[in-house]
Amino acid sequence: MNSSTPHLSSSSQWEDGHTPIDQPQRVRLIGAPCDAGAARAGARLGPDALRIAGLADALAAQGVAVQDGGNLRGPASAVHRQPRPDRSGLHHLDACVRWCGLVHEAVAQALAGGSLPLLLGGDHHLAMGSIPAVAQHCARQGKTLRVVWLDAHADCNDARSSPSGNIHGMPVSVLLGHGPQALQALARPPLPATALRQVGLRSVDAAEKARIARFGIEAYDMRAIDELGMPEVMRRVLRDVHAPDVHLHLSFDVDFLDPELAPGTGTTARGGPTYREAQLCMEMLADTGCLGSMDLVELNPVLDVRNQTAELVLDLLQSLFGKSTLVRAAS
Template identity: 45%
Template sequence: MKTHTPPKPRVALLGAPIDLGASLRGACMGPAALRIAGLEEALRERGFDVEDRGDVAPRTPAPQVSGRGERARNLAEIAAWARSLSDAAYETMRDGAMPVFLGGDHSLSMGSVNGVARHAAEAGRELFVLWLDAHADFNTPASTPSGNMHGMSAALLAGEEGLEEVFGDEPRRPIDPANLHLFGIRSIDRDERNLLVARGIDVVDMRLIDEHGASVLMRRVLERVAARNGMLHVSFDLDALDPAIAPGVGTDVPGGLTYREAHLIMEMLHDSGLVTSLDVVELNPYLDERGKSARLAVDLVSSLFGRQVFARGPDNALAPALPTRSAP
């Protein structure tokens, strides 16, 4: 009797070589670095059907937007990227593949998550976002101290005012602020903090992780997503990691996630079966040490896609203890 072999899961890699949202240039080389570090090969080894769809191109010409000066730097250019990335994410999800966006600075998530949210709404499901980052990225043009738009991406996704021109008349699908989970946070601006409190955003900072452990706090997020039959987008900023293990980022903050904490988070995400889309952002090869951060990013993504030291079966249960021999 012939057995039916289910098709391999499909993954689409999409580069987003954007660095105009950051203060330091160089993250535009991130997609190439992740490819050179072997991301596609690592996912194929896990049994995935992987298609590298190349780099997304920004909308040309750039949308016409009103000038905001230093309050939202490079707004027109980032709007052009966001609109193209939103369409790419939406079309990839409709095609039945899991989009993995290779960045690029974190402003790319304005587009990638918006496109995923459009698809989730059509499917009648809630979208949750896990924001692994050292920073909250919840500034608006009214609150930002720098004008850098990679620090406004989470605010746009939660529907904050002042960023309407990023999508203009094109589809914008904000997520419920209650469905945004910031994890690994250790740098928040003053006005940004007030806005996070006012909106009731779930912020898991490094103090909470130190006190309660990454697994307890991650399980709380995953249980909430599962209870609502939600889709989960993971937006992974490499500066969530401690700069001692991931130096190739433009806005490093001491005291980040350790190597094992990061792998545990990725392993738990895989075990949950909830992740439907992914960003890997803020890798800046210009600041890296001989590819150290790029290789670590590939290792962590591999864990998210199922690489384990030893498979223990469902629920990661320990094997039963061996029977003890009675004394003669």
């Protein structure tokens, strides 16, 4: 956030002596109704499903001024799985590149205007548009960027290793400087691997395992969460995330959540975090006071049950923006 962004001062205190969470008060919603990078149609309906579920009111209840920028208008691309194109080996490459360009521009404008951009997807390939815009903003502001990637999948394939050819399975590789040139051009300069922390992994391809090790990505799978506990995992993830020098970007894939809690997503994987573990993630992210931008992706209302996934996501977002059961002392 730039210096003009309104926020709660980290030095101010409530009358009882507790320090409030330092959070931006102005959020700009950016809808990207695109599922060109996904395996199943429906994520394009995610932005409007979140609005219908009451996203703006949920954020306003936490003292956030919400500016809804509406939905971006990009190329249509129905998700029909034909044999892979011979040229790229990827589905809907041109459409994905165009969508990411639109997202990049919208996120950059929100940041320049002093707002926290909340990207409403759409599928996760859109992070190749949002995160580079955030990185460039941080470079101009002299901020250190930290990206927390909550996801069941590593998203670390490329055109050769991807078993599906779906581009939502490769944004991490591209953001770190690997993958098709048309996609790498969106993410310049590439992120250093040290900027990225992945949490919740439990569906990782063999090639992705090797890349995580080779790239040096800090990744916590569900076994790590089981053994260490979510509090310790998040303490490690956030160990160097401190206001005011760090800009925290949250890339939140709905399939991070256990599908028994959140069925409304296209690539579910059993054995995900519980409701309380997910809430703790959000609360600890909020406690940093560093949240400056966010992706919320892969909500597929076509697959949801009585809108329970959208409603759960709004519940978690309220915690991310400061809702808590009690006033908590600053750590």
